[in-house]
Amino acid sequence: MIALRYMLKEGEESFREFLSKVRENHSIEKPDLNKEPFSKEFLPGIIINDGVTFKTKQELAEYLNEVFETSGVKREDVIGNKGLWTWLAYIWFEQITNNRKNILKRNEHYICTSPSNYRRYYIHLIAPPYIIYSLYGLPLSKLFVYNPPWEINDFTERVAANQFLISHKNIIEAIYRLYFDESCGRPKPGAVSGDVEGSVRRFIKVIQQFEFTYDIYSMSSDQIIDLLPQEFNRWKNLKI
Amino acid sequence: MKRALNFTGRKRIERKNVSLQFKKRNNKVIGFVIEKIDLNGLELPDYALVYVEAYYRTELKRFKLGTIDSLTFPFEGNLDGMAYPENSKFRILVVNPSDLKILAHADKISPDEMTGKNAILPVQFTDLGNEIWRVEYEGDEGSPILLINEKIPPNFTRQDPQFLLFVYPAVLREILTHIVFIDKIDSTTEPTVDWHRNWLKFTQELGVEIPESLSVDDDNKNRDDILEWINKCVEEFCNKYSEKFQEYVKTFLGEI
Numbered sequence: 160m161i162a163l164r165y166m167l168k169e170g171e172e173s174f175r176e177f178l179s180k181v182r183e184n185h186s187i188e189k190p191d192l193n194k195e196p197f198s199k200e201f202l203p204g205i206i207i208n209d210g211v212t213f214k215t216k217q218e219l220a221e222y223l224n225e226v227f228e229t230s231g232v233k234r235e236d237v238i239g240n241k242g243l244w245t246w247l248a249y250i251w252f253e254q255i256t257n258n259r260k261n262i263l264k265r266n267e268h269y270i271c272t273s274p275s276n277y278r279r280y281y282i283h284l285i286a287p288p289y290i291i292y293s294l295y296g297l298p299l300s301k302l303f304v305y306n307p308p309w310e311i312n313d314f315t316e317r318v319a320a321n322q323f324l325i326s327h328k329n330i331i332e333a334i335y336r337l338y339f340d341e342s343c344g345r346p347k348p349g350a351v352s353g354d355v356e357g358s359v360r361r362f363i364k365v366i367q368q369f370e371f372t373y374d375i376y377s378m379s380s381d382q383i384i385d386l387l388p389q390e391f392n393r394w395k396n397l398k399i
Numbered sequence: 400m401k402r403a404l405n406f407t408g409r410k411r412i413e414r415k416n417v418s419l420q421f422k423k424r425n426n427k428v429i430g431f432v433i434e435k436i437d438l439n440g441l442e443l444p445d446y447a448l449v450y451v452e453a454y455y456r457t458e459l460k461r462f463k464l465g466t467i468d469s470l471t472f473p474f475e476g477n478l479d480g481m482a483y484p485e486n487s488k489f490r491i492l493v494v495n496p497s498d499l500k501i502l503a504h505a506d507k508i509s510p511d512e513m514t515g516k517n518a519i520l521p522v523q524f525t526d527l528g529n530e531i532w533r534v535e536y537e538g539d540e541g542s543p544i545l546l547i548n549e550k551i552p553p554n555f556t557r558q559d560p561q562f563l564l565f566v567y568p569a570v571l572r573e574i575l576t577h578i579v580f581i582d583k584i585d586s587t588t589e590p591t592v593d594w595h596r597n598w599l600k601f602t603q604e605l606g607v608e609i610p611e612s613l614s615v616d617d618d619n620k621n622r623d624d625i626l627e628w629i630n631k632c633v634e635e636f637c638n639k640y641s642e643k644f645q646e647y648v649k650t651f652l653g654e655i
Contacts, residue, residue, distance in 0.1 A: 238457075326456070
């Protein structure tokens with residue numbers, strides 16, 4: 160167990176240095192950044208389990224959501240704290256790299272960039288699962304949190320990185336109903352493919368056209384799905 | 400930024416016809432106030448519904464202002480629960496309630512500042528270690544955000560002559576340099592990136608003429624002209640705040 164901290168600039172630099180070295184040599188030791196000037200304790204004090212195991216991003220998001228809720232910390236107080244997300248990636252590094260077997264190439268998967276740059280923010284491995292889960296809960300966030308913590312999530316990168324889509328609950332509900340297979344606990348095959356009719360890539364393009372014509376916010380997910388052209392018919396079979 | 404053709408018949412509510420300001424408490428944004436939305440001349444039906452949306456990234460809050468024939472101003476909305484209320488942009492929609500079609504709209508509205516101008520440089524107070532300030536190009540379309548060390552009191556950053564004189568001219572120089580040499584602005588008259596356009600307009604308001612071209616050729620032929628233009632902008636910016644400079648100089652003379 161360890162007190163929750165947030166990474167400072169020097170800690171971020173040391174973590175960045177570690178990331179470049181560990182890609183070359185998987186057995187190097189992680190530097191101790193749990194002290195100033197590398198990181199600082201988050202206030203109010205929160206104790207987290209640095210040895211907890213998450214099978215999926217959902218488990219990770221649920222854990223954080225519970226920790227913050229129990230401590231009385233609001234979502235809006237943490238989602239913009241990039242140092243916090245970087246520190247969590249540091250402390251759960253073994254978790255989010257599958258014990259160093261899946262270390263991703265881009266540092267932004269581990270080091271959180273400015274939250275105002277949402278396109279890059281959404282490739283972090285810890286912040287987006289919590290941000291989306293805490294916003295929409297289950298089952299709507301499932302597409303974004305179904306896979307292991309060390310993997311990139313295609314839906315996060317395509318949907319969550321689009322301000323209009325991710326901020327509309329009814330659109331997220333429509334996407335969930337169209338593309339998530341509850342019986343398998345994962346997206347339907349071909350849901351994010353570029354060459355499959357009615358895939359989420361096409362959905363995004365179609366919604367971007369509707370956005371100019373319709374008040375999407377006032378629609379139910381049913382109404383959004385009904386508006387979709389024929390190419391989406393094969394996806395329209397799941398009700399929640 | 401791609402320009403979209405409007406085949407939908409939606410009407411555009413011009414920015415000048417909207418007066419919207421942030422509401423602050425202890426220097427923190429807590430909400431917004433709309434003083435007016437002038438829809439005259441757009442020929443919209445009285446029964447159409449008017450909404451205002453405040454948004455930023457995953458956050459979106461919608462406010463119903465009522466039908467056109469029932470609008471009353473000022474309208475106040477609170478931004479509780481928004482993670483970055485100070486960065487909120489606003490969208491105004493006029494909707495036909497029967498088919499949910501958008502009849503008129505205005506988007507990407509930034510609130511008026513006290514001076515009545517739009518903010519072109521959002522400021523965020525954050526942990527910068529031992530650094531006083533930094534510009535990050537992380538806003539919409541890579542627009543600049545001025546980060547100031549959170550240990551510095553916000554009032555000080557707005558009033559202290561030394562801070563203003565040391566920081567803001569350097570910020571201006573950095574941003575103009577970024578626009579030309581990093582972003583490689585595509586046009587001086589019709590830049591496709593909104594924030595480039597806003598900053599060029601700002602330099603014009605300083606009284607500095609924009610050079611015919613701001614594109615740096617491979618042989619760097621324009622380089623000196625562009626650097627001279629940037630210097631001139633910074634010079635005029637400092638001239639605009641000459642009173643602050645005089646105030647600063649007085650501190651050496653022991654008059655303050």
